[in-house]
Every structure is written in C-alpha cells, then in structure tokens.
Amino acid sequence: MSGAHPDRRRVLKRILAAGAVLGGAGLAAGVAVLSRGRWREPRVAALPKARGVEPDPRFPAVAVARGGPEASVRAAVAAVGGIARFVRPGETVLVKPNMGWDRTPAQGANTDPRVVAEVVRLCLEEARAARVVVADVPVHDAERSRERSGIGEAARGAGAEVLVPPGPGFVLARLGGVVLDTWEVFAPMMGADRLINVPVVKDHALTRLTCGLKNGYGLLGGTRARLHQQINQSIVDIATAFRPTLTVVDATRVMMRNGPTGGRLDDVAPVGAVAAGTDVVALDAWGATLLGADPERIPHVSLAESRGLGRIREGTAPREEIHAGP
Amino acid sequence: MAKARPRSVVSALVVALPLLVVVAVVVRGALRPSDGSRAQAEAPVAGPLAGYAAPQADLPAERLHERVDGAEEYLRSQGCSRLLAWDLADPAATLEVLLFEDPEGAARVLSRDAGPSRTAGPGDEASADAQSVLFRRGKVYARLVADPDSPADPERLLAEARKVDRMILDDLGREM
Amino acid sequence: MRGRDGTPASGHERPAAGSRYAPRWVRIAYQAFFLLLFLASFLAMTDEGVRRLPVRWLFHLDPLTALGMMLSSWTLTPALLWALAIVGLTVVSGRSFCGWVCPVGTLHHVVSRATRRMRRGPPARINRWRPHFRLKYLLLVALAVAALAGTLLSGLLDPISLATRSLGSSLGAALATALPDGGFRPRLFRAAWATGAIFVGLLAVNRWIVRWWCRAICPLGALLGWAARVSVYRIHVDPELCTHCNLCAADCQGADEPFAKHRVSECHVCLNCVAACPEGAVSFRPFAPPALPAGGVDLGRRQVVGAGLAGAALLPLARASAGSASSPGPLAIRPPGARREEEFLARCVRCGACVHACPTSALQPAMGEAGPEGLYTPILVPRRGWCEPSCTLCGYVCPTGAIRPLLPEEKGWTRPEAEGIRIGTAFFDLGRCLPWGPAIPCIVCQEVCPTSPKAIWLEPVEVPARDGRLVRLQRPHMDPARCVGCGLCEAKCPVSDLAAVRVTRVGESRARESSLTLPLGRTLS
Structure with missing residues (x-):
C-alpha cells in the first residue's frame, strides 16, 4: 500500500492544480457576469457642425x-462668389452628385459627369482643397451606377476619390428631424468640412421634382424606402440636417418625364444650363420651372420654405442668365 | 475487506449530507411559492395618470426610440422603464412622463435636461422657464413643454404641471 | 472467482455488484433525486410551477452552458455562477456530475443496466476504452470555437438541453397522444419524430456500448473530463492486492479501465469498481498516485486543430446563408422579450424550454426559418397557437436570458392604449379572406384581436353577390401601428389550412431595422 500514501509534493501539486482550474473558472465567470456583453446599442453620432457660409x-x-457644362459651372459658381468663398485651402470637401442609377449620361438620370468633374477641379485647383470625395449611395448596383454614370471615371480623372457602399460603411447619426431623428448615414458625410450638393433636375413620380433638396436622400443607408411613407417631411428633415455649403444644379440635360429612372432619350430635354447658389429652396424652385411645374404646389419645396430653408421667390423671380460659352 | 465497511458507511453518510440539504431546500421552495418569478401578467392595471386624458404614446423601454429617437439608450441606461406622452390643447403643450427604476435615474435625466439650477415649482425638484416646466417627483420625471408656435403662458403651464404632479403623487402613494 | 461474501461465484455469473458498499447506494439516491428533479422541473414549467420549483437550476449547474454563453455573448447570466459548484465538484472528485447528477447520464445508466445481459463477453472487453471515445473532446473544441465566433451550438449536444428539447417538443407530446384521452391537450411540434428518434436512438445504443452517449459524444462530459484531470479524489488500484480478475470493469460506466491504466478523465465516479473488487484493491481516495502505467486520452494535435477549424467554419457558412442572423426570414418570429437576433443566437442554448412551456404551443422549434444556425431555436407559429397576451412564461424558463423575463406591464398587451412589445405584424391575404375574396361574412380576426383599441378594424361595405344581390359585409383592415404580432387572428382564422391573415417578423420592436413604419412624428422644440 506504500504507493497509495500521499507524499507532500503530490498533495501540494494536486491542490494547486485543482485550485487553479476552479480559480480560473471562477475568475472568468466573475468577469463575464460583470461584463455588459458582446453587443452594444449602436452609438449615435452627431452630424458635423454647420458647414454653411x-x-x-x-x-x-x-x-x-x-453654355457648355464646364464653362457653365465655372460661370455660375463665380457669380455667387467664386469657389474660394465656400472652400478654404486644406479642407476636405464632399461632393454629392446624383449617381443613383445604372444609366448613361445621355439618359439624364444622373448628374452629368462633366459637371461633377468641373466642381472637383474647382475645389482642388482654385480653392486648394486637400481632398475631394465624391460619394453617393446608389439605388441600382453601386459600382455599376458609379461607372455607367461616367462620374467614376470623370471625377477620378479630376483628382477626387469616388466612394460608394460598402466602402467606408454607415454611421448611425442624429438628424434631429420631425420623422427622421436618427438614421444610417454614409460615413464620408461625417468627416467632410464642406458639402457641395451637385443634383440633377429630374421628374419624379412621387414628389414631382427631384433636385437639390431630395439629393441628400442619397447619403442615407438603412431601409430608406420606408421614408416614402412621409416623403415630403423626410426630404425636408434630410435637407435641414445636411445643409450643403453650396449647391450646383445640373440642368444640362433634363429628364422631363418617367422619373426618377427614365431611360428613354425622348424623355430628356437639352436645356444646357447650370445653376449655383446657397439657397436650395430657390434652386429647386428654379428647377421646377424647367419641368413646367409650379414650385408652390410641390409639397416638399413649399414645406422646406416654411421650415426656413430658403425662399421660392428667389428661384422663380426673373433673372439675367449668364452666357458662359461652349 | 470487512475492515473497509465502517469507513465506507461513514463516508456515505458524509456524501449524502449535501443531497439531504438540496432535497430540503427544493421541498421547502415547492411548499412556499415565491412571488419573485411571476410569469403571468396582472389583470389590466391603470397606467400612471389614469385620471388624465388618454396618452398619445405609452411606450415600454424597448420602444423608446419611437418617440425619443437617439436618446433611448441614454434613458434606458438611467433605468427608464416607460414613457407616456400627451399633446395637450390647453395649455398648448407637450407632456412627457418618464418612469424610472429609482429616483436617482430620474434626477440624473432632469439634470441633463435642465442643468444644475433649480426653480421653485412642483415635484421634489423642478426647473421652469417661460416655455417649459421640468420636474421630478420621486422616480417619475415629467417634461411639460409649450408648443413653439403658440404664445406661452408661464402661469398656465405651471398650474398644469402642479396638477400633473398631484396625480403622480397619488399614483406613487397607491404604489406604496 | 469469488463473490463479495466469499461465496464462490459460478461461471460468468457476476457477483451482485457490491450491494453492501454504502456509497454506491448514496450515488443511486443522488441519481434518483436529480432525475426526479429534472422531470419535476420539466413538468413545473408552468405559471404556478416556476414559483415553486427552481426549474432552471439544472441548466444553471451546467458548466458547458456557462462556458458556451461566456464565449459567444461575452457575458454570463448570474444564475449560471452555479456552474462553478460543478466545476468545484469536478476538481475535487472528477466527473461525479456524470455519474451522480446528470439526468441524461442516469437514463443511459438505467438502459445500459437493463440491457446488461445482452452484452456478452469478458468484462474487460465489453467495457474497453475505444479510440473513438475521443470524439467528444473534438466536438467540444469545435463547439467552443463556434461559440467564440458568435453562435451557441453547444446546446444541441448539451445533455440537459438535449433532454429538455427531446421531452418537451417530442416525447412528452407523443406520450400525450398515445394516452387514451388522458386529459392532455394534444400538442403538435414540428419535426417531433426526428427530435424524438434521435433521443431514443441514443438510448438504444446502450444495448451495444454502455453509455455510448456519455463516453463518445457528450461535450459536457468532455469539459468535465478535462477538468477531472486535476481532480483530488480518484480511483486507485492497489497493485499488490489486484489479482487481475477484471471484475472492476463489469459495471464500469465510463470505460476508464481501472484494471489497466485508469483514465481519470473518462471515469464517471460511479464507484461500481470499488464495490465490485473482491480483494478490496480498488479505492476512491485523495492524492492517489497516478495509475501505472499512466492512462490518458491522447488527442492528436492535427485532430484538435481540425476540430477547431471545423468549428470556426460553421458560423461564416451559416451566416453566408440567406435567412440567417443578419436577415432572418419572415417567419422567424421570436417570442416577446427575445434579444436582437445576433445576441439571441449567442445566448439561446436551443433547449426548447420555452417551446415546452408555451401554453398555446405557439412556440415551435425552428427548422429552416431562422437559418441553419437557428435550428431548434424558438419561433412563433401562429397556426399552432398564439402568443397569449397576459403570458410571459417563456422568459421565466429561458436559462440564459436569450428571452428576457418581462415584467407583466412590460409586454403591455393587456393594458388599454398600451404600446408594448411587438413581435411582428399581421397582413391580410385578400384573395383568401372570406369578406374580401368570396364575399362571405366573417369578422373572427377582429373579434379576437386583443389590443385595445383593436389593430384590426372593420369597413362596412355592400358588394354584389354572384346572383346580383347586394351582400352587406364588414371587411377587416390591419392598422400596423397597433398590431403587436400576437398571432391570435392567424390562429383563429377559419380558413383552416393557410390562414387569410398571417403574421411575419416585420415590425418587431427588438430591432429598429425591423421597423415597418416611420415614427409618428413629434413636436419639435
């Protein structure tokens, strides 16, 4: 029976081993009980502070x-103060075109690539911005929309980064609107110092017009189709939250019917105009007149005016247009 | 071999002891049901401020985002368990009543909304200005905010807040 | 060969295994008590029962459930600290949980005992250790890695979960069906035949290999076996007294081979060997020296790495499948209080306690509705039953808080005007709905709708019948802002096969991305 008698060394070793296993399990369990777990509620980020001028x-x-698209962009921006009024050297600029559709430039569903590229060049060359990001969250397949719209190639050629999802992903951000208080926002939106809104004027089946106010919709993620339940209030909530520094409206080709997707070249009218300004409501009102619509009767435009986003009259008042040349 | 018997009987008795303890605890629990784990909802209970108008919203903690989108995580972290809201016509104002697990949670939310200064007013502590009356009564926090479009009557607002406070006090009294 | 009392034992007839060895009787008492406690807990998963019995206690004693939950959700329900008691028990006295406590082990023990005479051959051969018994360790590794990746599949093979699931959503219901009108409400469960066949099949294997489940499959046994390697008390065979009669192997539960090289990680501490030894050479004692030659379980490094890789591959494969956690299918309606899907899958041990407890049989084991990793997680199937407005029982039987226990007022379905938890939204199928399609009067769904005001409202209409007469009807409409997804309308819809009003997951309040409607709007201040 001699082997059965415990010697001190073995006793100590066994006790230590048993204690180590129990202690380890206890420690792990204790930490786990106090831990809040692997999943947290998503953090809600605040949008960048005012980017207006x-x-x-x-x-x-x-x-x-x-006139020609490039010349018109330059002339219109120059007339409202020049790009240097809106972008300071060294800043990061987010350019938000409408690049939502798998359509070619001739179909007029997206912002004209020449307009986007010219805005990018203005920012980089004249205003000496450090970085220009062109971003949108397309409705159609993201990469296809980016390339078939021509914006991908044109903007990259002008020196911008062109981002579509998944890209840098989405951030849950506080918009503070009436129906949209928090929503997923495409991440490039959060880091930019300036936001230049570059919409295209188009017909829209639900809202009659899509232009500057509605363009912000393209920076949202999530199930944004849900917004169509209260589309006008949602558009105004988005526009109130995003407040672009400058809006450059592309009306070189205007889709008059069957919006927002279009497709038929017959639906597109060659207007050959570009408008720029700080008053998105006025710019949308101007765009509405191109479609032959009364801006006062487009709910999201009049709602935006009543929320103090701008003045319809500024857009509909007769004005002298600049002849920019080809 | 026979010499091993007595020892094994003793160890058997020692080993049986925990079983007897567990049996005793289980049997005792079975005879005396606990109230702690009651899986059945009570008969309908009147909500807080039952004498008041029907609320426009009455949300459990899980659905706070439907009214305070963005602030729900903070409110839950402070122990907010329920939110009720009314759109009042006279005075033209919004009333929100938030129920907390303890007065400390309610007090922290009041401090976040109102800052450190307190005014004379209803509840255990209050912060009132021309547009709003925020107050806490026990573990209940109430926000009465005048509609921005209509001219605010601070006296009328304060009187309404006092009325709400009395009803909260009644509710809390019933609970105790 | 001699019997215990010194009387000669003839031929292959084995001695009455140690009937005088007292600790063995204590072990049987433990087994009987915990089996009874398991059955009582199972039967007590009712409103009244949960107040009288700690129905989740056996789950909470289970270190595998605790480890799995910790790895997958990075937190632990405080009640699972009870599992430390079993860890403590194991480092003191080996896998005594397996031999003394585990009700599934006891069931297998009983069946293998009952089939004892069907296994012929020398004891040392019948109860020899087989290399494939290492499988349980590899399963444990794979399940642990899968848990760390975020899906808690250990419950599929955890004995307490397995038994609760098999009894609750198969064997119990089958028994009720077989009894001649025993006053039981017939309960139907999805895939009950498969759920039950697995459990019964595992029991049947005992006819060939004693406690094959415990020896070869059970990942809890593997976890405890790993901890048992440091145990203070263990079986010791005195080499000077041993006559190599191998009687110690006759009723060995764990195939730990006390006669050769005792494997402490396999031993169930049933003490049958101590009782059976005619020479008194076998003892259970503290600080005994290791068996000579030392008997361990060698897991090849390649096998362990392979098992880990298999576990790591499980989650990405499952999550790459449409209908899994990131976008659960429309029928993955979770019970009220269920956490967000990813966290739910990381906490749910697939024990089916909620399925068993649900008074209306509305909760059913998911087969494919919640993706591959959602197998056996609970989903609400309104055709089987509805979510009773006043009931929150599922949260009170859930051992890991995958379903939160709701306060009575938190569910909110019994309070007028309340906006409580939502689990889904019902929609009408107008072609099948009697007033909408064939113009037959019916208002059952509106009648049973439990919210106040009702989510279903009626529109009075007059429509022409086939013969041209006008029929007065009330057509039901759904107000999605009021619907909580309880499924009463679908359960009671007289279109008895595929209901004309059906609930899907959209609108559930546990995840904001499931919202159907926008917030109603608020006052801007």
Whole structure:
C-alpha cells in the first residue's frame, strides 16, 4: 500500500492544480457576469457642425449660366462668389452628385459627369482643397451606377476619390428631424468640412421634382424606402440636417418625364444650363420651372420654405442668365 | 475487506449530507411559492395618470426610440422603464412622463435636461422657464413643454404641471 | 472467482455488484433525486410551477452552458455562477456530475443496466476504452470555437438541453397522444419524430456500448473530463492486492479501465469498481498516485486543430446563408422579450424550454426559418397557437436570458392604449379572406384581436353577390401601428389550412431595422 500514501509534493501539486482550474473558472465567470456583453446599442453620432457660409449681400442667392457644362459651372459658381468663398485651402470637401442609377449620361438620370468633374477641379485647383470625395449611395448596383454614370471615371480623372457602399460603411447619426431623428448615414458625410450638393433636375413620380433638396436622400443607408411613407417631411428633415455649403444644379440635360429612372432619350430635354447658389429652396424652385411645374404646389419645396430653408421667390423671380460659352 | 465497511458507511453518510440539504431546500421552495418569478401578467392595471386624458404614446423601454429617437439608450441606461406622452390643447403643450427604476435615474435625466439650477415649482425638484416646466417627483420625471408656435403662458403651464404632479403623487402613494 | 461474501461465484455469473458498499447506494439516491428533479422541473414549467420549483437550476449547474454563453455573448447570466459548484465538484472528485447528477447520464445508466445481459463477453472487453471515445473532446473544441465566433451550438449536444428539447417538443407530446384521452391537450411540434428518434436512438445504443452517449459524444462530459484531470479524489488500484480478475470493469460506466491504466478523465465516479473488487484493491481516495502505467486520452494535435477549424467554419457558412442572423426570414418570429437576433443566437442554448412551456404551443422549434444556425431555436407559429397576451412564461424558463423575463406591464398587451412589445405584424391575404375574396361574412380576426383599441378594424361595405344581390359585409383592415404580432387572428382564422391573415417578423420592436413604419412624428422644440 506504500504507493497509495500521499507524499507532500503530490498533495501540494494536486491542490494547486485543482485550485487553479476552479480559480480560473471562477475568475472568468466573475468577469463575464460583470461584463455588459458582446453587443452594444449602436452609438449615435452627431452630424458635423454647420458647414454653411455667412450670407453675403454682394452675391445673388442663385445664379444661372448657360453654355457648355464646364464653362457653365465655372460661370455660375463665380457669380455667387467664386469657389474660394465656400472652400478654404486644406479642407476636405464632399461632393454629392446624383449617381443613383445604372444609366448613361445621355439618359439624364444622373448628374452629368462633366459637371461633377468641373466642381472637383474647382475645389482642388482654385480653392486648394486637400481632398475631394465624391460619394453617393446608389439605388441600382453601386459600382455599376458609379461607372455607367461616367462620374467614376470623370471625377477620378479630376483628382477626387469616388466612394460608394460598402466602402467606408454607415454611421448611425442624429438628424434631429420631425420623422427622421436618427438614421444610417454614409460615413464620408461625417468627416467632410464642406458639402457641395451637385443634383440633377429630374421628374419624379412621387414628389414631382427631384433636385437639390431630395439629393441628400442619397447619403442615407438603412431601409430608406420606408421614408416614402412621409416623403415630403423626410426630404425636408434630410435637407435641414445636411445643409450643403453650396449647391450646383445640373440642368444640362433634363429628364422631363418617367422619373426618377427614365431611360428613354425622348424623355430628356437639352436645356444646357447650370445653376449655383446657397439657397436650395430657390434652386429647386428654379428647377421646377424647367419641368413646367409650379414650385408652390410641390409639397416638399413649399414645406422646406416654411421650415426656413430658403425662399421660392428667389428661384422663380426673373433673372439675367449668364452666357458662359461652349 | 470487512475492515473497509465502517469507513465506507461513514463516508456515505458524509456524501449524502449535501443531497439531504438540496432535497430540503427544493421541498421547502415547492411548499412556499415565491412571488419573485411571476410569469403571468396582472389583470389590466391603470397606467400612471389614469385620471388624465388618454396618452398619445405609452411606450415600454424597448420602444423608446419611437418617440425619443437617439436618446433611448441614454434613458434606458438611467433605468427608464416607460414613457407616456400627451399633446395637450390647453395649455398648448407637450407632456412627457418618464418612469424610472429609482429616483436617482430620474434626477440624473432632469439634470441633463435642465442643468444644475433649480426653480421653485412642483415635484421634489423642478426647473421652469417661460416655455417649459421640468420636474421630478420621486422616480417619475415629467417634461411639460409649450408648443413653439403658440404664445406661452408661464402661469398656465405651471398650474398644469402642479396638477400633473398631484396625480403622480397619488399614483406613487397607491404604489406604496 | 469469488463473490463479495466469499461465496464462490459460478461461471460468468457476476457477483451482485457490491450491494453492501454504502456509497454506491448514496450515488443511486443522488441519481434518483436529480432525475426526479429534472422531470419535476420539466413538468413545473408552468405559471404556478416556476414559483415553486427552481426549474432552471439544472441548466444553471451546467458548466458547458456557462462556458458556451461566456464565449459567444461575452457575458454570463448570474444564475449560471452555479456552474462553478460543478466545476468545484469536478476538481475535487472528477466527473461525479456524470455519474451522480446528470439526468441524461442516469437514463443511459438505467438502459445500459437493463440491457446488461445482452452484452456478452469478458468484462474487460465489453467495457474497453475505444479510440473513438475521443470524439467528444473534438466536438467540444469545435463547439467552443463556434461559440467564440458568435453562435451557441453547444446546446444541441448539451445533455440537459438535449433532454429538455427531446421531452418537451417530442416525447412528452407523443406520450400525450398515445394516452387514451388522458386529459392532455394534444400538442403538435414540428419535426417531433426526428427530435424524438434521435433521443431514443441514443438510448438504444446502450444495448451495444454502455453509455455510448456519455463516453463518445457528450461535450459536457468532455469539459468535465478535462477538468477531472486535476481532480483530488480518484480511483486507485492497489497493485499488490489486484489479482487481475477484471471484475472492476463489469459495471464500469465510463470505460476508464481501472484494471489497466485508469483514465481519470473518462471515469464517471460511479464507484461500481470499488464495490465490485473482491480483494478490496480498488479505492476512491485523495492524492492517489497516478495509475501505472499512466492512462490518458491522447488527442492528436492535427485532430484538435481540425476540430477547431471545423468549428470556426460553421458560423461564416451559416451566416453566408440567406435567412440567417443578419436577415432572418419572415417567419422567424421570436417570442416577446427575445434579444436582437445576433445576441439571441449567442445566448439561446436551443433547449426548447420555452417551446415546452408555451401554453398555446405557439412556440415551435425552428427548422429552416431562422437559418441553419437557428435550428431548434424558438419561433412563433401562429397556426399552432398564439402568443397569449397576459403570458410571459417563456422568459421565466429561458436559462440564459436569450428571452428576457418581462415584467407583466412590460409586454403591455393587456393594458388599454398600451404600446408594448411587438413581435411582428399581421397582413391580410385578400384573395383568401372570406369578406374580401368570396364575399362571405366573417369578422373572427377582429373579434379576437386583443389590443385595445383593436389593430384590426372593420369597413362596412355592400358588394354584389354572384346572383346580383347586394351582400352587406364588414371587411377587416390591419392598422400596423397597433398590431403587436400576437398571432391570435392567424390562429383563429377559419380558413383552416393557410390562414387569410398571417403574421411575419416585420415590425418587431427588438430591432429598429425591423421597423415597418416611420415614427409618428413629434413636436419639435
């Protein structure tokens, strides 16, 4: 029976081993009980502070130029104060075109790539911005929309980064609207110092017009189709939260019918105009007149006016248009 | 071999002891049901401020985001268990009543909304201005905010807040 | 060969195994008590029962459930600290949980005992250790890695979960069906035949290999076996007294081979060997020296790595499947209080306690509705039953808090005007709905709708019948802002096969991305 007698060394070893296993299990369990677990509620981020510029009485709220796309962009932006009024050297600029559809430029469903590229060049070359990001959350397949719209190639050629989802992903952000208080926002939106809104004027089946106010919709993620339940209030909530620094409206080709997707070249009218300004409501009102619509009777435009986002009259008032040349 | 018997009987008795303890605990619990784990909902109980108008919203903690989208996680972390809301016509104002697990949670939310200063007013502590009356009574926190479009009558607002406070007090009294 | 009392034992007839060895009787008493406690807990998963019995206690004693939950959800329900008691028991006295406590082990023990005479051959051969008994360790590794990746599949093979699930959603219901009108409400469960066949099949294997489940499959046994390697008390065979009669193997439960090289990680501490030894050479004692030659279980490194890789591959494969956690299918309606899907899958041990407890049989084991990893998780099937407005029982039987226990007022379905938990939204199928399609009067769904005001409202209409007469009807409409997804309308719809009003998951309040409607709007201040 001698082997059965415990020697001190073995006793100590066994006790230590048993204690180590029990202690380890206890420690792990204790930490786990106190832990809040693997899943947290998503953090809600605040949108960047105001990116707008002070009103300047020397410049009109809206300027319209006709001619070639590039020349029109330059002329219209120059007329509202020049790009240097909106973008400071070294800043990061987010350019938000409408790049939502798997359509070619001729079909007029997306912002014209030449307009986007010109805005990018203005920011980089004239305003000496450090970085220009062109971003949108397309409705159709993201990469196809980016390339078939021509914006991907044109904007990259002008020196911008072009981002579509999944890309840098989405951030849950506080919009503070009436129906949209928090929503998923495409991440490039959060880091930019300036936001330049570059919509295209189009017909829209549900809202009659899609232009500057509605363009912000393209920076949202989530099940944004849900927004169509209260589309007008949602558009105004988005526009109130995003407040672009400058809006450049592409009306070089205007889709008059069957929006927002279109497809038929017959639906597209060659208007050949570009408008720029700080008053999105006025720019949308101007766009509505191109479609032959009364802006007062487009609910989201009049709602935006009543929320203090701008003045319809500034857009519909007769004005002298700039002839920009080819 | 026979010499091993007595020892094994003793160890058997020792080993049987925990079983007897467990049996005793289980049997005792079976005879005396606990109230702690009651899996059945009570008969309908009147909500807080039952004498008041029917609320426009009465949300459990899980659905706070439907009214305070964005603030729900903070409110839950402070122990907010329920939110009731009314759109009042006279005075033209919104009333929100938030129920907390303890007065400390309610007090922290009041402090976040109102900052450190307190005014004379209803409840255990209150912060009132021309547009709003925020107050806490026990573990209940109430926000009465005048509609921005209509001219606010601070006296009328304060009187309504006092009325709400009395009803909260009655509710809390019933609970105790 | 001699019997215990010194009387000669003839031929292959084995001695009455140690009937005088007292600790063995204590072990049987433990087994009987815990089996009874398991059955009582099972039967007590009712409103009244949960107040009288700790119905989840056996789950909470289970270190595999605790480990799995910790790995997958990075937190632990405080009640699972009870599992430390079993860890403590194991480091003191080996896998005594398997031999003394585990009700599934006891069931297998009983069946293998009952089939004892059907296994012929020398004891040392019948109860020899077989290399494939290492499988349980590899399963444990694979399940642990899968848990760390975020899906808690250990419950599929955890004995307490397995038994609760098999009894609750198969064998219990089958028994009720077989009894001649025993006053039981017939209960139907999805795939009950498969659920039950697995359990019965595992029991049947005992005819060939004693406690094959415990020896070869059970991942809890593997976990405890790993801890048992440091145990203080263990079986010791005195080499000077041993005559190599191998009688110690006759009723050995664990195939730990006390006669050769005792494997402490396999031993169930049933003490049959101590009782059976005619020479008194076998003892259960503290600080005994290791068996000579030392008997361990060698797991090849390649096998362990392979098992880990298999476990790691499980989750990505499951999550790459449409209808899994990131976008559960429309019929993955979870019970009220269920956590968000990913966290739910990381906490749910697939024990089916909620399925068993649900008074209306509305909760059913998911087969494919919640994706491959959702197998045996609970889903609400309104055609089987509805979520009773006043009932929150599922949260009170859930051992891991995958379903939160709701306060009575939190569910909110019995309070007028209340906006409580939502689990889904019902929609009408207008072609099948009697007033909408064939123009037959019916208002059952509106009648049973439990919210106040009702989510279903009626529109009075007059429509022409086939013969041209006008029929007065009330057509039901659903107000999605009021619907909580309880399924009463679908359960009671007289279109008895595929109901004309059906609930899907959309609108459930546990995840904001499931919202159907926008917030109603609020006052801007």
